[in-house]
Amino acid sequence: MALDLHGSQHRASKEIVLEEHMSLVSSIKKKMANISDFGRICKVSETFYKETEDVYFPRVVAIGPFHRDKDELKAMEERKWQYISTLLLRATNADTRIAKCVEMLKMLEDRTRKCYGEPIDLKSDEFVEMMLVDGCFIIELFYKCCCRGVRRRGDPFLGTPQVFSHLRHDLVLLDNQIPFFILQHLFNLVPIPTQCNDCSLIELAFRFFRRMVPDDPHNLQDKYGQEIHHLLDLIHQSFIPRTHFLQQKPQHHQSQMNIQTATHLHKIGTRFKKTVSPSVLGVRFNKGALRIPALTYHDLMETLLRNLVAMEKCYDATKYVTSYVFLMRSLIQSNDDAKILHKKGIIDKEEEFVTLFSKIHVEIDAKDFYYADLCENLNGFKVPNKSVRYARKVRKCVVRCVREL
Numbered sequence: 387m388a389l390d391l392h393g394s395q396h397r398a399s400k401e402i403v404l405e406e407h408m409s410l411v412s413s414i415k416k417k418m419a420n421i422s423d424f425g426r427i428c429k430v431s432e433t434f435y436k437e438t439e440d441v442y443f444p445r446v447v448a449i450g451p452f453h454r455d456k457d458e459l460k461a462m463e464e465r466k467w468q469y470i471s472t473l474l475l476r477a478t479n480a481d482t483r484i485a486k487c488v489e490m491l492k493m494l495e496d497r498t499r500k501c502y503g504e505p506i507d508l509k510s511d512e513f514v515e516m517m518l519v520d521g522c523f524i525i526e527l528f529y530k531c532c533c534r535g536v537r538r539r540g541d542p543f544l545g546t547p548q549v550f551s552h553l554r555h556d557l558v559l560l561d562n563q564i565p566f567f568i569l570q571h572l573f574n575l576v577p578i579p580t581q582c583n584d585c586s587l588i589e590l591a592f593r594f595f596r597r598m599v600p601d602d603p604h605n606l607q608d609k610y611g612q613e614i615h616h617l618l619d620l621i622h623q624s625f626i627p628r629t630h631f632l633q634q635k636p637q638h639h640q641s642q643m644n645i646q647t648a649t650h651l652h653k654i655g656t657r658f659k660k661t662v663s664p665s666v667l668g669v670r671f672n673k674g675a676l677r678i679p680a681l682t683y684h685d686l687m688e689t690l691l692r693n694l695v696a697m698e699k700c701y702d703a704t705k706y707v708t709s710y711v712f713l714m715r716s717l718i719q720s721n722d723d724a725k726i727l728h729k730k731g732i733i734d735k736e737e738e739f740v741t742l743f744s745k746i747h748v749e750i751d752a753k754d755f756y757y758a759d760l761c762e763n764l765n766g767f768k769v770p771n772k773s774v775r776y777a778r779k780v781r782k783c784v785v786r787c788v789r790e791l
Contacts, residue, residue, distance in 0.1 A: 426615040428503030428700045429561045434692070438745075441689040442696070444556040446549060449520045451506045451513075452561045465542045470522040473529070477577035490571050491517050501565045501615070503700070520564050521572040524617075527553070528590035533581040554595060555686055560693045560700070563616035591620055597684045599624045622694055626706050627665040643752055645716035645761055648723040651676065656767070660731040667710050669757065671764045678727070681714075683735040688742055695748055708748050709756035715743040 429452055430442045447462050448454045474480050474487075491498075491514045498517060499506055506513060530537050530544055537544060544550055556562055573587045582590070592599050599621060614620050648658065661670065661677035670677045694707040718724050724736040733739050752758065 426501050426619070427561065427563045427565070430696045431699070434696050438692070441692050442559060442561075444559060444562050445552040447523075447553065447556050449524070449557065449562045450564045451502065451508060451516065454516065466519055466523040469526040470519055473522050473526040473576055476579065483575060483577065487518055487572060487575050488514060490575065491568070494568065494571070498565055498568060517564060517568055518572070521568050522576060524557070524569060525573055525576060525587075528594050529579055529582055532585065532590050532593040533579055535581040536579045551685065554598065555689050558595070558598065558618050558621060558686070558690055558693055560618055560696050563618060566614040566616050566620065588620065591617060595621060597682065598686060598690055618693060618697055621690070622697060622707065625665060625667055625694070627668055643755060643761070644765060645713060647719050648717045648726045649720065652726050656764070658726060658730045658732065667706055667756070669710070669713065669760065671760050671767070674767060676764065678732045680731060681733050681739075683733070683738045683742075688745065691746060695746070704756060705750055705754045706756055708750050709754070711743070711746055711748050712750055712755070713757050715746065715748070718743050
């Protein structure tokens with residue numbers, strides 16, 4: 387059999403070229419790793435929590451490094467170890483699984499530390515152990531919450547509605563997070579209960595947060611091809627409209643921020659309609675009608691909205707939720723405003739939403755306001771006079787009669 391000397395030489399030269407490029411490839415990957423997650427988990431600014439610490443600080447468990455030394459949270463640390471033990475000991479080869487988890491976390495340690503907005507004063511082993519315990523705790527919590535066959539009676543976290551509510555509160559706090567890629571890597575390594583075989587991590591997370599997510603989780607799966615930074619970011623992405631249209635900025639910036647109350651708009655002829663939208667942020671103004679997706683009140687809404695606003699403050703990105711809170715706060719300033727929206731099915735509570743939006747004060751620059759174009763059109767809309775409205779009705783009737791002939 388003849389030797390393919392030419393083919394061997396070609397492959398050898400190709401390998402040499404690849405080796406020459408490896409240093410450049412390695413450098414590019416390092417720069418990508420350094421920039422992609424840098425500072426994505428930051429502490430809430432003191433200006434946010436001066437009078438409302440309760441909606442920014444954990445009540446039951448510390449996740450990540452920022453709250454782990456607080457005395458009032460240490461009682462639950464042992465309970466977290468119970469969860470990690472239950473999770474990892476489901477497999478017969480627990481030692482091997484733990485070793486793989488530790489190896490993975492060690493490899494990702496540098497990238498993980500960069501995810502926090504400030505240096506973390508923990509030794510390598512302490513940091514890795516914290517990521518392992520907190521990550522496995524969250525995964526086991528999701529399993530127990532979503533798959534009833536995995537629960538035990540007298541569970542310390544799921545035994546009472548109040549503690550469970552506190553848990554959901556704690557897991558949406560901006561500075562009580564660990565990177566989502568850590569959760570995903572651990573999820574891929576730990577044993578899966580047979581009752582939860584078909585559930586992805588994202589689906590489990592949506593089931594856990596339930597009413598806090600403003601859409602059906604099955605309709606949200608296609609939105610997550612992009613990178614997810616942490617659990618609060620996952621919820622934030624569920625708020626963002628699937629299709630984002632860049633809004634044209636009005637020439638007069640101040641006019642876009644001057645939003646009248648629902649009562650005033652109703653008096654001058656603006657109609658309010660409940661609309662169906664894939665996103666609760668999908669507010670539109672069309673043909674004299676302000677179309678607003680329905681908003682359902684829940685006990686953790688203030689905590690969630692405040693932390694989403696705080697997150698957008700940390701990121702140099704479109705202020706979606708901040709703009710929405712500003713818009714709704716402007717519309718709902720009294721019980722009369724709330725009654726108008728409640729009557730149209732836009733909100734399911736009256737006093738609760740008046741109180742909620744009166745408590746959440748947000749500041750936003752005109753250039754960052756997501757509803758700039760909407761508000762410009764709303765403020766510039768002129769209600770047709772009675773004769774014009776009558777002529778339109780007559781024209782519609784004539785058209786309908788002609789069609790029926």
